[in-house]
Amino acid sequence: MSKLETKTWQGVRAEVQRRIRSRAWKPGDAIPFEADLAREFGCARATVNRALRDLAEAGLLERKRRSGTRVALHPTGRAVLDIPLIRKEVEAAGQAYGYELLSKALDAAPPHVVAGMERSDAAHLVHVVALHRADERPHVLEDRWIDPASVPDAATADFSTKSPNEWLLENVPFTRSELAIRALPADPDTAGSLDVAEGTAILTLDRATWLEGRPVTFVRLLHGADHVIRSSVTA
Amino acid sequence: MSKLETKTWQGVRAEVQRRIRSRAWKPGDAIPFEADLAREFGCARATVNRALRDLAEAGLLERKRRSGTRVALHPTGRAVLDIPLIRKEVEAAGQAYGYELLSKALDAAPPHVVAGMERSDAAHLVHVVALHRADERPHVLEDRWIDPASVPDAATADFSTKSPNEWLLENVPFTRSELAIRALPADPDTAGSLDVAEGTAILTLDRATWLEGRPVTFVRLLHGADHVIRSSVTA
DNA sequence: CAGTGGTCTAGACCACAGC
DNA sequence: CTGTGGTCTAGACCACTGG
Numbered sequence: 491m492s493k494l495e496t497k498t499w500q501g502v503r504a505e506v507q508r509r510i511r512s513r514a515w516k517p518g519d520a521i522p523f524e525a526d527l528a529r530e531f532g533c534a535r536a537t538v539n540r541a542l543r544d545l546a547e548a549g550l551l552e553r554k555r556r557s558g559t560r561v562a563l564h565p566t567g568r569a570v571l572d573i574p575l576i577r578k579e580v581e582a583a584g585q586a587y588g589y590e591l592l593s594k595a596l597d598a599a600p601p602h603v604v605a606g607m608e609r610s611d612a613a614h615l616v617h618v619v620a621l622h623r624a625d626e627r628p629h630v631l632e633d634r635w636i637d638p639a640s641v642p643d644a645a646t647a648d649f650s651t652k653s654p655n656e657w658l659l660e661n662v663p664f665t666r667s668e669l670a671i672r673a674l675p676a677d678p679d680t681a682g683s684l685d686v687a688e689g690t691a692i693l694t695l696d697r698a699t700w701l702e703g704r705p706v707t708f709v710r711l712l713h714g715a716d717h718v719i720r721s722s723v724t725a
Numbered sequence: 726m727s728k729l730e731t732k733t734w735q736g737v738r739a740e741v742q743r744r745i746r747s748r749a750w751k752p753g754d755a756i757p758f759e760a761d762l763a764r765e766f767g768c769a770r771a772t773v774n775r776a777l778r779d780l781a782e783a784g785l786l787e788r789k790r791r792s793g794t795r796v797a798l799h800p801t802g803r804a805v806l807d808i809p810l811i812r813k814e815v816e817a818a819g820q821a822y823g824y825e826l827l828s829k830a831l832d833a834a835p836p837h838v839v840a841g842m843e844r845s846d847a848a849h850l851v852h853v854v855a856l857h858r859a860d861e862r863p864h865v866l867e868d869r870w871i872d873p874a875s876v877p878d879a880a881t882a883d884f885s886t887k888s889p890n891e892w893l894l895e896n897v898p899f900t901r902s903e904l905a906i907r908a909l910p911a912d913p914d915t916a917g918s919l920d921v922a923e924g925t926a927i928l929t930l931d932r933a934t935w936l937e938g939r940p941v942t943f944v945r946l947l948h949g950a951d952h953v954i955r956s957s958v959t960a
Numbered sequence: 961c962a963g964t965g966g967t968c969t970a971g972a973c974c975a976c977a978g979c
Numbered sequence: 980c981t982g983t984g985g986t987c988t989a990g991a992c993c994a995c996t997g998g
Contacts, residue, residue: 497987498986498987499986499987510898511898511900517895523963523964523965524964524965525964533987533988534987534988534989534990535965535988535989535990536967536986536987536988536989537986537987537988539965539966539967540986540987542965543965543966553964553965553966554964554965554995554996554997555963555964555965555966555994555995555996555997556962556963556964556965556995556996556997556998557963557964557965557996557997558963558964558965559964559965563895564809564810564813564891564894564895565894566807566808566809566810567807567808567809567902567932568805568806568807568808569805569806569808569904570803570804570805570806571803571804571805571806571956572801572802572803573801573802573803573804574799574801574802575799578799659799659800660752660799663745663746665746665959666957666958666959667802667957667958668955668956668957668958669804669955669956669957669958670953670954670955670956671906671928671953671954671955672928672951672952672953672954673908673909673926673927673928673929673948673952674908674926675925675926689924690910690926691908691909691910691925691926691927692908692926693906693907693908694908713908716907717907717908718905718906718907719905719906719907720903720904720905720906721806721903721904721905722901722902722903722904723901723902723903723904724900724901732968733967733968734967734968758982758983758984759983759984760983768968768969769968769969769970769971770969770970770984771967771968771969771970771986772967772968772969774984774985774986775967775968777984778984778985788983788984788985789976789977789978789983789984790975790976790977790978790982790983790984790985791976791977791978791979791981791982791983791984792977792978792982792983792984793982793983793984794983794984
C-alpha cells in the first residue's frame with residue numbers, strides 16, 4: 491500500500507473518498523467516528539474533521555450530531571456556476587466585446603418583474619435595455635429593472651458606455667440573490683435585437699438581488715443562439 | 726455598538742462582510758493580516774482564518790501568500806445548482822412521480838454524444854430513453870448513453886422500473902463530471918414524448934461523467950414546458 | 961443524560977511568493 | 980531571506996440529539 495500522506499486533511503479526504511468509491515463503505519453505511527479515524531490515521535481529530543466536513547459539503551457524506559457520519563445514499567450532484575461580468579466572459583473567450591445602450595426610461599414593472607423581485611406593488615422602476623456583443627455579433631440582451639428607492643443614483647447614472655451589469659456590481663452591494671434559468675421563445679423585439687428568427691429557443695437567466703430585504707434590481711439576460719452555460723465538477 | 730460575538734468564526738465573517746458592504750474596506754483594498762484581526766477581535770488566528778477562507782471561497786476576498794488578503798474587485802457571483810435525483814425533485818415539489826422506459830438498445834453514438842463524452846471513436850453504447858412524469862404529465866425526457874466497457878452491468882440491467890438516472894447514481898461512482906445547459910427547439914420525437922408542439926423551446930441539460938479518465942455515461946435531460954432551474958445565494 | 965460532531969485555543973512548522 | 984497564509988496538534992468546551 492502506498493498510503494501517501496494521511497496526515498494532511500487532503501490526504502485523509504482522498505483516502506475516505508477511495509473507500510467510498512471502492513464500496514468498502516457503502517451508501518447508507520455509517521463510517522467510523524472522527525476520533526477513531528484520527529487514531530487510525532495517526533493525526534489530530536481536527537484534521538479528520540476538516541476532511542469529512544469538506545466531503546459533506548460536496549454531498550458525499552451526511553453528518554449528524556450524536557448519530558455520526560454516513561455515506562450519502564444519493565450523492566446529490568452539485569454544480570457551481572460562475573456568474574462573471576458579461577464583458578469578462580466575452581473577453582475570456584478571446585472575443586471582442588461590444589456594448590450598446592438601447593433604451594433607458596422609467597417604466598411600470600411588468601408581472602414577471604414584480605414576481606421576480608417579490609414585490610407586492612407594481613411601482614415604476616428604472617428600465618434599461620442594452621445589448622452586449624461578441625465579435626460584432628449580438629451575444630446577450632440585458633433587460634434590467636432597478637428600484638430607484640434602493641438605488642437613487644440609478645436614475646442619473648450614465649449607462650451609455652458602461653453597462654448596468656458592470657455599474658451595479660461595482661457600486662451596489664447586495665445580501666441575497668435568486669437565479670432562475672429558463673428556455674423561452676424569442677418574442678419579436680428580442681428576435682430583432684439578437685438577430686435570430688422569432689420563436690427561436692432562447693436561454694434565459696433571471697437574476698434578482700436584494701439588500702437587507704429591500705429589492706435592488708431584476709435582470710433578464712436573453713442569450714443569443716447556441717449559447718451554452720458550462721460547469722465542471724471534479725469530485 | 727452591538728458587536729455580538731466576534732469569537733465565533735461566523736461572527737468574524739459577518740463583521741468582515743459588514744465592513745466590505747459598508748465600503749470601509751473597498752474593492753481592491755488590502756485588509757489587515759490574520760494575526761492583526763485576531764488581536765482586534767480577541768480570538769485565535771485559526772478562527773479568523775476560517776472566516777476569511779469562507780469569504781474567499783464565496784468570491785468576496787482574494788488571498789495570496791506573502792501579499793495578504795484583498796477585497797475582490799468584482800464579487801464574482803457564484804450560483805450553486807443542486808442536481809438531485811429526478812424522482813426526488815418531483816416528490817419534493819409535492820407531485821406524484823411516474824416513470825416509463827421507452828427504449829433500450831445498443832446504438833451507435835451520435836456526434837453530440839461522442840463530443841460530450843470526449844471520445845475519439847463513435848463506438849456502440851447502451852442507449853436508454855425514458856420518460857419521467859410529474860402528476861401524470863411528462864416532466865423530463867431522459868436520453869442516456871452508457872459505455873458498456875466502463876459499466877458492464879448496464880447491458881443486463883433492468884431499467885423498466887428504476888430509471889438509469891437512479892441506478893447509475895447508486896451503482897457507479899465517478900471522479901469527474903461536466904454539465905452544459907442549453908435551450909433547444911423540440912424535435913418531432915421529443916415533442917411527441919413531452920406532449921408539446923414541435924419547435925418549442927426546451928431547457929436541456931447535458932451531463933457527462935468519467936471514472937478515472939474513462940467515460941461512463943452521457944445523458945441529455947429534455948425538460949417539459951415552463952421548466953425552471955432555480956438557485957439562491959445568500960451572500 | 962451521554963455521545964458525537966462543531967468549534968475555539970495557543971502554539972508550531974511549512975510553503976510559497978515578493979523583496 | 981522574510982513575511983503571510985495554510986495547515987497540524989493536543990486539548991478543551993459546547994450544542995444538539997437520540998436513547
